[in-house]
Amino acid sequence: MNQKYLPYAFLSLLFTLFLTLPSACIDDPEVELGIQNARTPQMGETVTINALTASSVTLTATVVQANGAAVTERGFCWSEQAHPTVDHHTKVFGKGIGEYQGTVDGLVNGRDYYIRAYARNAKGVAYGEERKVQTQTGLGLVHTFIIADSTRAATAVCGGRIEISGEGEILARGVYYSTSPDMNPKDSALSTSAADSFLCPIRGLRPSTTYYVEAFVRNHFGVYNGTRKSFTTTDGRSVVSSLTVLNVSYTSASVSATVLSAGDAPIEERGFCWSTLPDPTLANSPHVEVGSGTGPFTGQCTGLEANRKYYVRAYAGNRIYGYSYSAPDSFTTLSSLPTVVTLPASTLTRGTATLGGRIVSPGQSAVTSCGICWSLTDETPTLYNAESAELTLSPGGTFTGQLSGLKGGRTYYIRAYATNAQGTSYGETVVQRMPSIFRTIPHNFPGAARLQGTPTCFATTDRGYLLGGDIGPYYSADLYYYSTTTNEWRQMLACPAGPLKWQTAVTLGGSAYVFGGIDVNHRTRNSFYRYDIASNTWYTIASSPAPDSLCLTLGVALNGNIFLIGGRGDTATNHVWGYNVAASTWIRQPDFPTQHYGGVALTVGTMVYAGLGRNADGSFNRNLWRTIDLSTWTPETVCSVANGGILAGTTCRNKLYLIDESFTILEYDPATHTWTRRAQLPSDFRGIHCMFTLNDIIYIGLSQQSSTLLAYDPTWDN
Structure with missing residues (x-):
C-alpha cells in the first residue's frame, strides 16, 4: 500500500472498532460489514440478440458492476407482456460480473416476447435493457405443380417443390384437393418421397370436373401450403x-x-x-x-x-x-327418280343471281331435263306451283343459269329439279334473301338542312354536287360534293353569284355551268358562271345577248353546247337558249312547245327528253317531249302515273327515273314508251333535294329528316 495512505487506514480501523463496541443501552442487530453500503448490480446498457428461431432466442448481456455485493445469479427473464421480471419465466446463465450469453428456449413459434437481462445480489435484482422479439414461424415455402398431360377422367398427378424447408423435421408432405374453389371440404393425397420435389397420384376423381389443388408440408410448427391451382378431368371417352x-x-x-x-x-x-x-x-x-x-x-x-x-x-x-x-x-340413297342437289345462289348483282343444281344420280334412266324453280311465297316450289327455268346439263352433272328480274330485299325459295322417264324429283330448298333496293350511305352531309327542291345538283364521274338553296332564315351559296371514291363529303369554293335558290346547273367536259336563280329578296338573276371542277375555281361568263333573269330553268348539254329551256321570271316562259361554249355566245333557239318551268331535262344517248314541269298557272304539265337538236320538239309521252308534280329526275342505264310528290320512284323506258311505278322512298328520306347517278347507282336524299344520302339500285327494283 502507498505509505501516504497509512494514517487514514489506521483511523478508519479505529472508527470501525468503535462502532462494533457493545452499547450499554441498545442491543443493535448484527450486520455484515461488507454489504451494509452495497447496491443492486449495474447492468450493461444494451442486450444483443444473436440468433432467433421458431422456439428460441440467443442473447448477450453484461453485468458491469456488482456494487458491493457478489452477483450470485445472472440470466434472462421473459414474458408475453411488457416489463418481465424474475417472477415470470427465467433462465440462469451463471454468476458474477462480465459478459454472458444464453439461449432462451421453449418458446412458441410466431409469437411476440419481451425479454430482459437480470442480475441478483444480496441487495436484490437489477434489470437490463428490455428487447421485444417475435419468434420465427418455423414454416417453409412450397410451390404447387400439376404434371402436364397426366390428367385423366379419374386420376391426375400433382405435387410440390419445397423451396424453403422451415425448421425441424418434415412430418408429412402431399397435396390437398377439392371441387370447391375455397377448398372446403377437401381431401388429401400424401407422398412417400423424402425429396424436396414430390409427386402425389390422385385417384377416384369424377370425369369432366374441375378440381383445385394445393401442395402442403407439415412440420412440428404447423402446415404451409403452395399456391392454389386447378385442373379439369377429361370425360374419359374415346x-x-x-x-x-x-x-x-x-x-x-x-x-x-x-x-x-x-x-x-x-x-x-x-x-x-x-x-x-x-x-x-x-x-x-x-x-x-x-x-x-x-x-x-x-x-x-x-x-x-x-x-x-x-x-x-x-x-x-x-x-x-x-x-x-x-x-x-x-x-x-339412290332412287328410280334422279337424285339432285340444289346449289347455293351466287353472283347476286344488278337484279340477277346464278342458280342451279347438281345431278348426284340419274336414277333408273337418263335425265331428260333439269332446271330450277322458285317462289316468293311457297317454301317448296315445284314445276306446278312456282316459276321455273330449264337449264342445260353439263358433262360434269351440274347445271346453272342466270336468273334476272329478281326483286331486291325479298326472300326467294329455290329448288333444283331433274326429270327422267320415271318422273321428276327436287333438291332441297335453298332460301336466299336478295340485296336491298335501298342502301343508306353512312356519312352525314356537313352543311345546314335545305328546304325541299331549293338547291341545285349536278354530277361528274364519281361525284355528286349540291349548290345553294334555302336554309330557312337565309339562302346559301355553299358548294359541297359527295365522292363515291373516298366515300365522304367535302365543301368547295362557294358560288360568286351569292346566296340563291332554284339555279340551273349543267355539266360539260370538266366544268359545270350555273345559270340564274332567285335571291332572298325574290329577285331573279341571269348571272352565268363556269365552275372548273379540277381546280375548284369559278369564272364569270359575260355575253350579250343573254337569257332573261330566270329561275327553275331546265338545263341540258348536247353536242358540246349548253341549252336552257323555259323557266320563270315575272311569269313562265317558253324560250330556249343555246350557249356555244367554243364561241362564248348565246343563241336564241326555237321556242319550247309550252310556257314551262321546273320538271326535268334529261339525255339518253343523243336524245333529249324535257317537260313534266309547271304551266304558267302553276298546274302540273304531264307532257314529256323529245328532241335531237333543241330545234324540233316531238311529243314523247304523257305521264299518267305521277302523283302530283315531279320533284327530281336522273337517267340510269338508258332509262329515266323520276320522283313524284308521293315520293314514289317512276321509271320511263324510251325504248318501249312505258311508265312503271317503282319503290316508294323510306319515310326518313322524303323531302328531296338532290338526285344524281354515279356508276349506275342513283343517289337520292338530304331531306330535312335525314342528313344522309340513299343509294338506290334500280336493277333490284323489279
Whole structure:
C-alpha cells in the first residue's frame, strides 16, 4: 500500500472498532460489514440478440458492476407482456460480473416476447435493457405443380417443390384437393418421397370436373401450403375420326371411320348409327355394331328407304365413360327418280343471281331435263306451283343459269329439279334473301338542312354536287360534293353569284355551268358562271345577248353546247337558249312547245327528253317531249302515273327515273314508251333535294329528316 495512505487506514480501523463496541443501552442487530453500503448490480446498457428461431432466442448481456455485493445469479427473464421480471419465466446463465450469453428456449413459434437481462445480489435484482422479439414461424415455402398431360377422367398427378424447408423435421408432405374453389371440404393425397420435389397420384376423381389443388408440408410448427391451382378431368371417352361414305345404293350404304383414341378405358363397342334426322345417337336411331378396340372399321347401314337423305355418325365407347361420336355426315340413297342437289345462289348483282343444281344420280334412266324453280311465297316450289327455268346439263352433272328480274330485299325459295322417264324429283330448298333496293350511305352531309327542291345538283364521274338553296332564315351559296371514291363529303369554293335558290346547273367536259336563280329578296338573276371542277375555281361568263333573269330553268348539254329551256321570271316562259361554249355566245333557239318551268331535262344517248314541269298557272304539265337538236320538239309521252308534280329526275342505264310528290320512284323506258311505278322512298328520306347517278347507282336524299344520302339500285327494283 502507498505509505501516504497509512494514517487514514489506521483511523478508519479505529472508527470501525468503535462502532462494533457493545452499547450499554441498545442491543443493535448484527450486520455484515461488507454489504451494509452495497447496491443492486449495474447492468450493461444494451442486450444483443444473436440468433432467433421458431422456439428460441440467443442473447448477450453484461453485468458491469456488482456494487458491493457478489452477483450470485445472472440470466434472462421473459414474458408475453411488457416489463418481465424474475417472477415470470427465467433462465440462469451463471454468476458474477462480465459478459454472458444464453439461449432462451421453449418458446412458441410466431409469437411476440419481451425479454430482459437480470442480475441478483444480496441487495436484490437489477434489470437490463428490455428487447421485444417475435419468434420465427418455423414454416417453409412450397410451390404447387400439376404434371402436364397426366390428367385423366379419374386420376391426375400433382405435387410440390419445397423451396424453403422451415425448421425441424418434415412430418408429412402431399397435396390437398377439392371441387370447391375455397377448398372446403377437401381431401388429401400424401407422398412417400423424402425429396424436396414430390409427386402425389390422385385417384377416384369424377370425369369432366374441375378440381383445385394445393401442395402442403407439415412440420412440428404447423402446415404451409403452395399456391392454389386447378385442373379439369377429361370425360374419359374415346376419340372417333370423321367418317367416310364409301358406297350408296337404293337401300344401304357402306361407311368407314377410325377410333383414334380409346380414352381412359378399353373400347368395348364401336359402330355406326343413322337417321333421317340430324345428329343420330344410339338412343334414338338404328345402329350396327362393328367389333371393339381402336383403329379403322367399316360397316353397313341397312334397311334404308330409296331416295331419302340420311345422317350417319360413327360411335365408340364403353359402359364406364359412355360413348362418343364422330361429326355427322350425310348421304342420299339412290332412287328410280334422279337424285339432285340444289346449289347455293351466287353472283347476286344488278337484279340477277346464278342458280342451279347438281345431278348426284340419274336414277333408273337418263335425265331428260333439269332446271330450277322458285317462289316468293311457297317454301317448296315445284314445276306446278312456282316459276321455273330449264337449264342445260353439263358433262360434269351440274347445271346453272342466270336468273334476272329478281326483286331486291325479298326472300326467294329455290329448288333444283331433274326429270327422267320415271318422273321428276327436287333438291332441297335453298332460301336466299336478295340485296336491298335501298342502301343508306353512312356519312352525314356537313352543311345546314335545305328546304325541299331549293338547291341545285349536278354530277361528274364519281361525284355528286349540291349548290345553294334555302336554309330557312337565309339562302346559301355553299358548294359541297359527295365522292363515291373516298366515300365522304367535302365543301368547295362557294358560288360568286351569292346566296340563291332554284339555279340551273349543267355539266360539260370538266366544268359545270350555273345559270340564274332567285335571291332572298325574290329577285331573279341571269348571272352565268363556269365552275372548273379540277381546280375548284369559278369564272364569270359575260355575253350579250343573254337569257332573261330566270329561275327553275331546265338545263341540258348536247353536242358540246349548253341549252336552257323555259323557266320563270315575272311569269313562265317558253324560250330556249343555246350557249356555244367554243364561241362564248348565246343563241336564241326555237321556242319550247309550252310556257314551262321546273320538271326535268334529261339525255339518253343523243336524245333529249324535257317537260313534266309547271304551266304558267302553276298546274302540273304531264307532257314529256323529245328532241335531237333543241330545234324540233316531238311529243314523247304523257305521264299518267305521277302523283302530283315531279320533284327530281336522273337517267340510269338508258332509262329515266323520276320522283313524284308521293315520293314514289317512276321509271320511263324510251325504248318501249312505258311508265312503271317503282319503290316508294323510306319515310326518313322524303323531302328531296338532290338526285344524281354515279356508276349506275342513283343517289337520292338530304331531306330535312335525314342528313344522309340513299343509294338506290334500280336493277333490284323489279
